[in-house]
Amino acid sequence: VLIDEIDKAPRDLPNDLLHVIEEGWFRIPELRRVPGETSVKDPHGAPLHHEMRPSQSRGRPLIVITSNAERHLPEPFLRRCVFFHVNPPDADGLREILRRRLGDGQTALRDSQLRVYLALRAEGLGLTKRPSTAELLDWVHALYALPDRAEAEAAVLDFGAAIDPKSHRLGGGLEWLDLPGLPCLIKLQEDLERLGGGQG
Numbered sequence: 001v002l003i004d005e006i007d008k009a010p011r012d013l014p015n016d017l018l019h020v021i022e023e024g025w026f027r028i029p030e031l032r033r034v035p036g037e038t039s040v041k042d043p044h045g046a047p048l049h050h051e052m053r054p055s056q057s058r059g060r061p062l063i064v065i066t067s068n069a070e071r072h073l074p075e076p077f078l079r080r081c082v083f084f085h086v087n088p089p090d091a092d093g094l095r096e097i098l099r100r101r102l103g104d105g106q107t108a109l110r111d112s113q114l115r116v117y118l119a120l121r122a123e124g125l126g127l128t129k130r131p132s133t134a135e136l137l138d139w140v141h142a143l144y145a146l147p148d149r150a151e152a153e154a155a156v157l158d159f160g161a162a163i164d165p166k167s168h169r170l171g172g173g174l175e176w177l178d179l180p181g182l183p184c185l186i187k188l189q190e191d192l193e194r195l196g197g198g199q200g
Contacts (some may be wrong), residue, residue: 007067010157017192021080024060025053039094087131091118101137109153112160113140120176120185126194131185139184 006014020026031040040048054060065081067073090096091114091188098110115138121130131139144146146152159179162172170176176195179185 001002001061001063001118003063003065004085006065006072014073018076018080018112021063024193025051035108042127060193088121094118094133094136097133097137098140102140109157110158115163116156116179117185119163119168119170127186127191129186129188129191135185135187139181142181142184146180155180 003017016026018092028048028050031048042048088106094114094117095110098113102110111172117131117136117139119125120127143152155178158172159170159174176182177192182192182195186195
């Protein structure tokens, strides 16, 4: 069972889940009002019942809960969890993500896109919200949709070449605000203003 981004759920949800996690089953109250509830199925075709109990042969389900730690979760809830921290992917991991999503090819462009992304994630720019992997993918997809795609890709190649690989600083007289699709990567107005000077 996956419960994604529990820190964005209503504040009472973690405490409401304590009983469910402890007992290993839960109720779907709405199904009590559905005639022939056994005909109700989830999107994957599994039957839904008023009381969802684990199969005796399979035992309790494994519950995976994700959190971005945007707010503190209650201590009684945390005591029942085993933690696994996932670090952001490194350059090789990002390259593999792009390859799997977009296929092989355009190696020079992919390398430039990664250099741009890693430069925007670098600590030195002081961004309030640094871009995530999802925003990298959004940006790459958005570049494909631009009417002047060839021009945009050439600009990204120029930006990639102008970034110092060690310091991640942008040189070559380029300004961050001229990067095609920048709002896909940088979401806050204050961060866009920080990038207005080109050098961060």
